[in-house]
Amino acid sequence: MLLYGTQEVNEKGHLTIGGVDSVDLVNTYGTPLIAYDIALFRERARAFKETFRAEGIQAQVAYASKAFSSIAIYEVAQQEGLSLDVVSGGELYTAVQAGFPRERIHFHGNNKSEAELEYAFAEKVGCIVVDNFSEIELIKRISAMRKQEMDVLIRVTPGVEAHTHNYITTGQEDSKFGFDLKNGQADEAFYRLHNVEYIRVLGMHCHIGSQIFETTAFRFAAEALMNKMIMWRDEYNFICRVLNLGGGFGIRYTEEDAPLAPAKYVEEMASVVLSMTRQHQYPMPEIWIEPGRSLVGDAGTTLYRLGSMKEVPEIRTYVAVDGGMSDNIRPALYGAEYTAVTANRMDEPQTTEVTIAGKCCESGDKLIEQALIARPQEDDIIATFCTGAYSYSMASNYNRLPRPAVVFVEDGMHQLVIRRETYEDITRLDIPLQAVKRGDTI
Template structure:
């Protein structure tokens, strides 16, 4: 059984036995692996983050609200920076990006990966040095590539022959020689959801290794001599716990490096193995530490380079979820509790699929806890759902909450830093929630709540 498919018995209470043995203490307990590092349950029973009660946060900022533990995020940046001291760590901005987060990751010594013009604009507006930015994307427009060149972006990851021609023409016009990597589709099946596995052959990203397109792309860049080919890039998917996929990917990409050396006499100096490192959404998940990842990836690369008689290239990785995912939880207010005659209890909150689409989109599993108080009531198996007009509007599929959960209670869902705010929508014309960063007993708004006025301002009809 894969870690993210472990089933219903998860969350704060994990899999410590059947429901009739679960106690109120189980439901009140916090599993540290699931929560930002400064989250505690206070003497009054309410959760606190960096010394601030969630009740006070809800009163000041409203709900739903994404709460970012800044010390947690910064410490995860430092964990990766410490584990990969001679490598380049690119924070994958698609997980969650705003100007405050850009500044945090830059201050902690990380590079930044962006994949659209909007992400690039955010990075530049926040003061990220352009030479520390990498630009991804399978369909970069002329305008986006032009902006990247004019800004001096440090590297561009090539994704198609059209893009090679497009970027070559733009570079010639400007008389510049941008650094590029060729994205290689290596045919590795990552053990993850179909829609977030990105290295199998039948998908939109990169150049096929098996079909020869990756080698052709590399030769084209080298032969034309306009773009500076620095290396190859491979990204096999997201929410990955098994390192074997990275081993196969590295072996195949480095075999292509050797092929390029043999055909053109060029040893490419860089190798990017992407990201996709998994995090704990439930107690069934067991992610590797950055130190473990570093050890495994270095061993893989060193071994394969020795086998191919290649100099070891400078390695780079792209963690996004692994940095921001655990650093954030979403705080909701309960609106209704509906018991379906022993079938299931539905706990409806004031958000839903507009602030977390991942459960509906990927069948993702999440945990939840009663956040505004502790309870002595017996555990109740519940489903936490949103307010949208969709039966699939589910936030947490199955979780044990106290049987006395009621309207007005606050419920917190951990692990929502990645792909929740960044994929949020205005479905049913619901304004998107704010993001609040908390540190040293202080809370600051870093992304404000959308308003109905914001929605109407775009409606020009």
């Protein structure tokens, strides 16, 4: 049976996470419930950092918080000495509320508004990752108006095709992100930022995609950026102090997935940079990476209660849970695959094939089409593994369903970190129509 992190089966035949019985979690907090194995998050963070230390490389490991954003996860990231990748004013505000050190916040995004950029300046974030020419002009204007220095990285697309789903590839030439490395856009961006008062160009950034299992694409990307950095040195006498190689390291959602150990991705990218800096006598840059899914993805487990069941003879058996695409859109969005178990009967054979359906009014609301669980019974607890990344962060109130609660578990302890939404929460922003006379404008 495929278990993750601290997950075990106790003497009652129940799935435990972080030493806590999943049945107790459900009885305490209700369902749907996303439980995070914080020990696994810490283990992954330390593994990335230790790999850089072992190589003798100055580095920053920035948690790509779009995978899962909350005050509590930002607090854990700070405890582990991580930096933070935010992509919106909302994520930055959450980081501020968490008291995250501003100098370790990197502000990303392909369409940062002027208000968001001004907020980043006001909070004195560590750097802004510049994504397009209009943003360059905004940053120049804001920095000059405020007479405030700002460090920037230039995001480039290296033209690397990563082997992943089309919706989550970002490093190819046809991308909404960054400046193309091959058609001169990256050089033009550097030219517009270099030697501008108050702007300090740290170096370059790339991100080639997500859920990538092999290292070849990462090596090609590192080589492409190093070649450009060497060219800028030779032509402009400019040295990039930072090389940010992004994230996208894959995790194991199903038994068919075969990701590498997180450290392996770092070793492969670092080997390219080390080799090229020695060969071309280039000062070794500080390497930054941005793991998100690989830090938090398999640390998350969603717990549901099983409700209705429907058998379609000789076709399939549907079992419905009390969540679905409202708390995990990934299967409907791009066919993401998951593994599930019957958490309250782990000691029974998990061999009954069912389709686990959600409760949203969409035919496509199917979490797993060929799940193997114990023979289903009403009120069973169904645990879906590896839901820590892009589940809660992409959750919605479709069908006016409340977003689930989130709990952290570690060393036999559990703590609520995001409360379950109520119906009152869902309608809180609604404004009723006022009484009007016929003919008046509504």
